[in-house]
Amino acid sequence: MENGASTRWRFGENKYCNTNIETAATFTVRALLNTLLANLNQNDTRPVIPLGHGDPSVFPCFRTTSAAVDAIVDAVRSAHYNSYSSTVGILPARSAIAEYLNRDLPYKLSPDDVFLTIGCTQAIEVILTVLAQPGANILLPRPGFPYYEARAKHSHLEVRHFDLLPEKGWEVDLDAVEALADENTLALVIINPGNPCGNIYSYQHLQKIAETARKLGIMVIADEVYAHLSFGKNPFVPMGVFGSIAPVFTLGSISKRWIVPGWRLGWIVTSDPNGIFQKSGIVDSIKDFLNISSDPATFIQGAVPQILENTGEDFFAKTIDLLRVTADICYDRIKEIPCLTCPNKPDGSMFVMVKLNTSLLEDIKDDMEFCLKLSREESVIVLPGIAVGMKNWLRVTFAIEPSVLEEGLERIKAFYNRHAKKQ
Structure with a gap:
């Protein structure tokens, strides 16, 4: 290296070559979200609440700058x-x-x-x-x-x-x-x-x-x-x-x-x-x-x-202030749901990881079953942790309109109460 280090960098001399491509057998966010959306109860007239993906642009409060x-x-x-x-x-x-x-x-x-x-x-x-x-x-x-x-x-x-x-x-x-x-x-x-x-x-x-x-x-x-x-x-x-x-x-x-x-x-x-x-x-x-x-x-x-x-700093500041508000809502409301634990209050991006305790639930064995039944019964979409490499965790997005986020978390709380193990 030019700065005198003796490290031998382990890459180099490789040129891109066109190799045969195989389909990767792995979970993807899009595939799992599509599975959950296909599982919705079409007779439920309530709006679907998207807590599973990071696209806040559909909500007027998160529109881009002029x-x-x-x-x-x-x-x-x-x-x-x-x-x-x-x-x-x-x-x-x-x-x-x-x-x-x-x-x-x-x-x-x-x-x-x-x-x-x-x-x-x-x-x-x-x-x-x-x-x-x-x-x-x-x-x-x-x-x-x-x-x-x-x-x-x-x-x-x-x-x-x-x-x-x-x-x-x-x-x-x-x-x-x-x-x-x-x-x-x-x-x-x-x-x-x-x-x-x-x-x-x-x-x-x-x-x-x-x-x-x-x-x-x-x-x-x-x-x-x-x-x-x-x-x-x-x-x-x-x-x-x-x-x-x-x-x-x-x-x-x-x-x-x-x-x-x-x-x-x-x-x-x-x-x-x-x-x-x-x-x-x-x-x-x-x-x-x-x-x-x-x-x-x-x-x-x-x-x-x-x-x-x-783009003015006021636009960025508005987005940050809104994400701070919704992150607080998400963190506080999750604490009211006994089967969910949030180890860290989010400091950035649009997501938080939440641990799922299936031992408190009567008929749910893992995160995928939790998300499937939640989508079916409450029209709430949450990403199962297996999509991001963590079984029995959930990824929840808070980058949505605050009142919609409140309603979505309230539905998750009702879902827990319905499936909680009887003491």
Whole structure:
């Protein structure tokens, strides 16, 4: 390394190659939510309450800013963005995103460090496909976002899980990371702000993660799709701050902070002031992949500079204040339901993990049965923990209109009372 470290980084020299793809046999959030929606009682005339997915845009209180809407309209009317995009994204958008992220970094990104993707989902696909090589493995958090595991399996990339520790605010079990890693480990993934846990990692913990990655000679993939959605004791700190300790791929998008998940505009950013990714050939591999994949809609790319420049802090503050209110409602109401325990009040993102005690229930054996019966009897959708790697837990979203959240939790309480074991 240029900074004098003796660490031998364990990735490099691999070029993206087109391998045979198999279907990954794994749970996904979308598949399980579709199963629960198909299980609804069609005779129940009450509105369905969606506590299982992170899309608050359907509620008027969570609408995006007019600055973003105006930017899209201006981009379309200009007729400057009706052509194909370059494969890595148009230059004005990449420049604007680099400058936007530079506000929080101790060094400067350039447009060449930014690659635009169709949402953060494609960013995950690109990175995991590029890293895949025979015998390689990647370290994923448990609980985590299951799309990582699905994509890794598609690319024949071995997955190893390290635990997040609820008793420590869902911090990474760094001892487990060191025990899991070997000479074939390429990277560890962190999701901060946390999906599904609602946690925000402190500066000190992020630094320890970077130092552990450096010690092991691996990169960090930092999923920051919920960046800046922080309303607890810890401010959001981007992992890229520690890019000089260990190289970081930052994955992000406008989906969550601007509440426009359907616009499908994301990015991969190389936070790597030591140039390790360039030397290893990984940047070239990303470009090779993007040469044979689809691009984000060009008019949305064209709107990005105006979106980033014109969105006022009042819009962000309103969103944060609303999430703080709904997080409080969720945490307080869950305490009234004896079979549910919330180990940590959420500090960020849009979710909280809740432990399910089936021993208090008469005829429910696990989290999946709980969610199926809840959807059938109460028209409330909650994601079972098996979707995120934690059996007999639930992931609950609080990013919905407060009165709807109150009603949904009240229905869950009624569901518990109906199924509670008789004393």
